[in-house]
Amino acid sequence: MSRRLSERRLIVASHNAGKVREIAELIAPFRIEAIPAASLGLDEPDETETTFKGNALLKAHAAAKAGAMPALADDSGLCVDALKGEPGVYSARWAGPAKDFNLAMRLVHERMLAIPGAPETARFVCVLALAWPDGHAEAFEGEVSGRIIWPPRGERGFGYDPIFVADGHHLTFGEMEPEAKHAISHRARAFAKLIEACFERS
Ligand code: IMP
Numbered sequence: 001m002s003r004r005l006s007e008r009r010l011i012v013a014s015h016n017a018g019k020v021r022e023i024a025e026l027i028a029p030f031r032i033e034a035i036p037a038a039s040l041g042l043d044e045p046d047e048t049e050t051t052f053k054g055n056a057l058l059k060a061h062a063a064a065k066a067g068a069m070p071a072l073a074d075d076s077g078l079c080v081d082a083l084k085g086e087p088g089v090y091s092a093r094w095a096g097p098a099k100d101f102n103l104a105m106r107l108v109h110e111r112m113l114a115i116p117g118a119p120e121t122a123r124f125v126c127v128l129a130l131a132w133p134d135g136h137a138e139a140f141e142g143e144v145s146g147r148i149i150w151p152p153r154g155e156r157g158f159g160y161d162p163i164f165v166a167d168g169h170h171l172t173f174g175e176m177e178p179e180a181k182h183a184i185s186h187r188a189r190a191f192a193k194l195i196e197a198c199f200e201r202s
Contacts, residue, residue: 002138002197003047005070009033013063013073015044018123018158019187025178026191030199034072052076052089052127053139060131068133072194075141075175076150078160079147082118083111085177091160102152105163118148118181120197122163124173128185128194138198142189157181 012023012034020036027034037044045062047055052075059073077091087094087108096141111120123145131137143168152162154174160176168182173181182188 002201003132003136005032005136005198006200007032008037008071009069011035011037011040011042011063011067013037013042013059013069013071016074016158019076022178022182022185022187023072023191026039026182026188030137030195032199035067035069037063037067037071040067040148047075047089047092050089052125053129053141055089056127056139056165057131059145060137061135063149064131064133070130070132073129074187075129078108078122078124078164080108080112080122081128082097082115082121086111087090088179095159105152105160108148108160108163112148120149122146122148122164122176124160124186127192128187128190130194139192140190140195140197142186142191142193144184144186144189179190 006123014020015038024034036135042063049055056073056075063071077088078090079085095101121195123143125143127141129139146165148163149165152161157167162172164173
């Protein structure tokens, strides 16, 4: 049985503006105040784990302890089949210190081009971890399957959104309205599990 969140506010343990925005949009229908970690001056811990779940828990525990309230962290990434699941947990790092996702998307494209007959298939994966200051935590995973396209399309979203088309769709995540992305995204799917398990129905 998962622990339910009785508190009316939580820290969003991310310094990624795109993620913070999407999590805030997902939480908005609930009467829970989402406080960005940056607004509390919390540091971002190094992501030293090798799995999405490990890194999500690490970030949630660090923020819950430092901020003395429940914290929600997201670890996510793009897993490309032809690249044996890369960039995966290293999705943010492929953008380099300048966080240049045009560079990261080009790297994905070039690596795929170098593999004759590479399949276009890929998936976005997200693990959301909710941790409490007493050390308890819950984690939930969501994913969405699709394919990589080139050249990138769309100005919305963030990260690798302009090169990802979900199965059954023709617009990239970068072209979709936020509501359309939330209807199918890896993050929204993980969030649906979190709500079911941990949020009080009001
Ligand atoms: P991390 O979870 O902080 O390691 O960063 C995950 C990285 O994966 C982000 O910086 C994005 O580049 C990428 N990513 C995760 N979710 C999405 C998404 O919904 N759209 C596009 N890129 C994403």
